[in-house]
Amino acid sequence: xxxxxxxxxxxxxxxxxxxxxxxxxxxxxxxxxxxxxxxxxxxxxxxxxxxxxxxxxxxxxxxxxxxxxxxxxxxxxxxxxxxxxxxxxxxxxxxxxxxxxxxxxxxxxxxxxxxxxxxxxxxxxxxxxxxxxxxxxxxxxxxxxxxxxxxxxxxxxxxxxxxxxxxxxxxxxxxxxxxxxxxxxxxxxxxxxxxxxxxxxxxxxxxxxxxxxxxxxxxxxxxxxxxxxxxxxxxxxxxxxxxxxxxxxxxxxxxxxxxxxxxxxxxxxxxxxxxxxxxxxxxxxxxxxxxxxxxxxxxxxxxxxxxxxxxxxxxxxxxxxxxxxxxxxxxxxxxxxxxxxxxxxxxxxxxxxxxxxxxxxxxxxxxxxxxxxxxxxxxxxxxxxxxxxxxxxxxxxxxxxxxxxxxxxxxxxxxxxxxxxxxxxxxxxxxxxxxxxxxxxxxxxxxxxxxxxxxxxxxxxxxxxxxxxxxxxxx
Amino acid sequence: xxxxxxxxxxxxxxxxxxxxxxxxxxxxxxxxxxxxxxxxxxxxxxxxxxxxxxxxxxxxxxxxxxxxxxxxxxxxxxxxxxxxxxxxxxxxxxxxxxxxxxxxxxxxxxxxxxxxxxxxxxxxxxxxxxxxxxxxxxxxxxxxxxxxxxxxxxxxxxxxxxxxxxxxxxxxxxxxx
Ligand code: SF4
Numbered sequence: 001x002x003x004x005x006x007x008x009x010x011x012x013x014x015x016x017x018x019x020x021x022x023x024x025x026x027x028x029x030x031x032x033x034x035x036x037x038x039x040x041x042x043x044x045x046x047x048x049x050x051x052x053x054x055x056x057x058x059x060x061x062x063x064x065x066x067x068x069x070x071x072x073x074x075x076x077x078x079x080x081x082x083x084x085x086x087x088x089x090x091x092x093x094x095x096x097x098x099x100x101x102x103x104x105x106x107x108x109x110x111x112x113x114x115x116x117x118x119x120x121x122x123x124x125x126x127x128x129x130x131x132x133x134x135x136x137x138x139x140x141x142x143x144x145x146x147x148x149x150x151x152x153x154x155x156x157x158x159x160x161x162x163x164x165x166x167x168x169x170x171x172x173x174x175x176x177x178x179x180x181x182x183x184x185x186x187x188x189x190x191x192x193x194x195x196x197x198x199x200x201x202x203x204x205x206x207x208x209x210x211x212x213x214x215x216x217x218x219x220x221x222x223x224x225x226x227x228x229x230x231x232x233x234x235x236x237x238x239x240x241x242x243x244x245x246x247x248x249x250x251x252x253x254x255x256x257x258x259x260x261x262x263x264x265x266x267x268x269x270x271x272x273x274x275x276x277x278x279x280x281x282x283x284x285x286x287x288x289x290x291x292x293x294x295x296x297x298x299x300x301x302x303x304x305x306x307x308x309x310x311x312x313x314x315x316x317x318x319x320x321x322x323x324x325x326x327x328x329x330x331x332x333x334x335x336x337x338x339x340x341x342x343x344x345x346x347x348x349x350x351x352x353x354x355x356x357x358x359x360x361x362x363x364x365x366x367x368x369x370x371x372x373x374x375x376x377x378x379x380x381x382x383x384x385x386x387x388x389x390x391x392x393x394x395x396x397x398x399x400x401x402x403x404x405x406x407x408x409x410x411x412x413x414x415x416x417x418x419x420x421x422x423x424x425x426x427x428x429x430x431x432x433x434x435x436x437x438x439x440x441x442x443x444x445x446x447x448x449x450x451x452x453x454x455x456x457x458x459x460x461x462x463x464x465x466x467x468x469x470x471x472x473x474x475x
Numbered sequence: 476x477x478x479x480x481x482x483x484x485x486x487x488x489x490x491x492x493x494x495x496x497x498x499x500x501x502x503x504x505x506x507x508x509x510x511x512x513x514x515x516x517x518x519x520x521x522x523x524x525x526x527x528x529x530x531x532x533x534x535x536x537x538x539x540x541x542x543x544x545x546x547x548x549x550x551x552x553x554x555x556x557x558x559x560x561x562x563x564x565x566x567x568x569x570x571x572x573x574x575x576x577x578x579x580x581x582x583x584x585x586x587x588x589x590x591x592x593x594x595x596x597x598x599x600x601x602x603x604x605x606x607x608x609x610x611x612x613x614x615x616x617x618x619x620x621x622x623x624x625x626x627x628x629x630x631x632x633x634x635x636x637x638x639x640x641x642x643x644x645x646x647x648x649x650x651x652x
Contacts, residue, residue: 007521012519062491130518134507148497149501436519
């Protein structure tokens with residue numbers, strides 16, 4: 001008896017997906033699905049390539065978080081050559097990663113989601129985008145551009161190129177050190193970036209009182225949370241151990257060795273999506289599903305570990321029960337705090353004389369047949385796992401992508417928002433934009449998640465039980 | 476002054492080309508004055524419009540939906556730009572072409588061999604084409620901007636030339652990778 005509404009493509013997200021909403025006879029929403037529609041197949045076509053090509057090939061999974069792929073991939077390769085990466089190289093890889101988290105979060109917040117906050121969910125489609133923002137509030141648009149640029153320029157100054165800077169990072173370290181001059185260029189731009197991050201947080205917090213409804217109804221639900229933390233339990237993006245907590249903040253598992261992920265993370269497949277569904281094995285599927293990304297990281301961490309971000313995380317926790325924040329809408333908030341954190345961390349690295357040391361590359365040959373690299377990408381835990389033969393040719397690859405971990409959560413969030421807002425009998429564009437807005441809050445990166453990209457232009461359509469088109473609304 | 480109508484499309488790419496487009500940074504503020512973006516992943520228009528002056532395409536053509544979208548975009552566009560190596564010659568996206576029965580092989584690895592629960596090939600999704608194609612194997616392309624991704628200044632150069640009604644000269648400006 002199903003009637004369906006399709007949102008295809010979901011826009012202002014990174015990559016392509018559609019949402020299908022299933023209706024009851026009375027027009028109320030029965031169920032909804034978030035579907036990924038494309039696939040490129042990295043796991044297969046990387047086979048038989050030399051292991052040292054893996055960072056540059058796999059980073060092409062994603063142009064928004066290529067650095068996270070470079071890092072997870074390089075760490076997997078470090079394991080294959082089994083060397084100790086020089087400390088300075090680790091600092092510089094971290095610095096580059098900070099740059100990327102800043103730019104990726106700035107993209108999500110300013111370019112993709114802020115138009116919904118500024119103009120409202122029901123605003124004119126023509127206005128509700130970055131170009132509308134440029135016209136209406138050029139100051140905030142310029143700030144967003146500057147913050148993203150600051151992040152991109154860190155990557156360029158450290159690694160030579162803004163996107164796919166894959167010449168620099170190598171198994172065993174990085175190819176060249178950071179010069180004092182480049183370090184100074186970053187340090188010169190840093191104060192402005194920091195003040196933009198602070199003022200944006202202030203502005204956002206002031207706006208929050210207007211968003212009680214969104215905080216409450218845009219995908220607020222209990223779930224488990226997973227991410228890396230430092231040995232002390234602080235926020236971490238490069239190394240560390242995995243921690244999983246439940247919706248009340250109780251520890252489900254701590255100090256899990258991420259390189260043993262296969263023992264505790266499983267992946268399920270559903271027939272209607274190219275994106276797989278990971279879960280924590282001891283709890284089974286789907287009970288063992290969890291959320292990852294900025295909100296999850298702030299929920300699991302004891303603290304951020306930098307002064308300004310630590311003040312902010314305390315405010316943030318007030319939005320949760322027992323300090324555990326459940327609202328999907330508040331992913332935006334968590335993202336802004338992480339931007340500030342990354343700027344503070346970048347500053348520490350730049351001020352550390354060790355960061356300019358010359359030794360940055362421990363060269364070695366393949367000595368192991370299996371390597372696993374794990375990092376926290378902007379959107380959550382990213383796992384690269386390779387097996388190689390005795391010549392270092394890749395024989396097997398598995399990638400578990402940050403966005404993929406949130407797959408169960410997307411479907412839940414989309415269903416809850418659709419049930420709350422969508423009425424099949426009198427469909428409006430704004431109803432559907434709310435469904436899209438909750439997806440944007442997660443900032444999914446679907447080029448990663450499906451290791452793919454797809455695009456198609458269609459409006460939304462409403463079909464009756466016999467598959468006849470009964471409503472059609474072109475945006 | 477009538478603004479120039481510009482569309483941008485993501486096919487099978489990594490979004491890096493779109494990111495490089497955004498790497499024009501503050502120039503975007505200028506661009507917004509000259510150009511009306513009528514279709515793009517960055518805006519909420521869901522159907523490719525008529526009468527587009529310039530369409531910028533990232534990515535190779537990988538599935539049937541993308542094939543249809545590219546063909547209809549071509550019909551509705553005066554000048555079509557292939558942005559980046561995937562669109563220009565296939566790049567990483569076309570690595571699967573070298574595999575025997577590449578479309579099946581990539582799917583079987585990911586969804587049968589690497590699944591722990593409910594292994595199956597997704598069916599209710601747009602089918603992959605046998606190969607991933609560069610744009611000019613499917614439609615006529617007016618301008619090629621190679622690079623993975625093409626650097627932002629090069630994108631800016633091409634757009635500036637086109638907006639001024641000139642033909643961009645790519646000699647010695649572009650390179651692959
Ligand atoms: S050309 Fe490079 S940057 Fe552009 S979509 Fe393809 S892989 Fe990504």
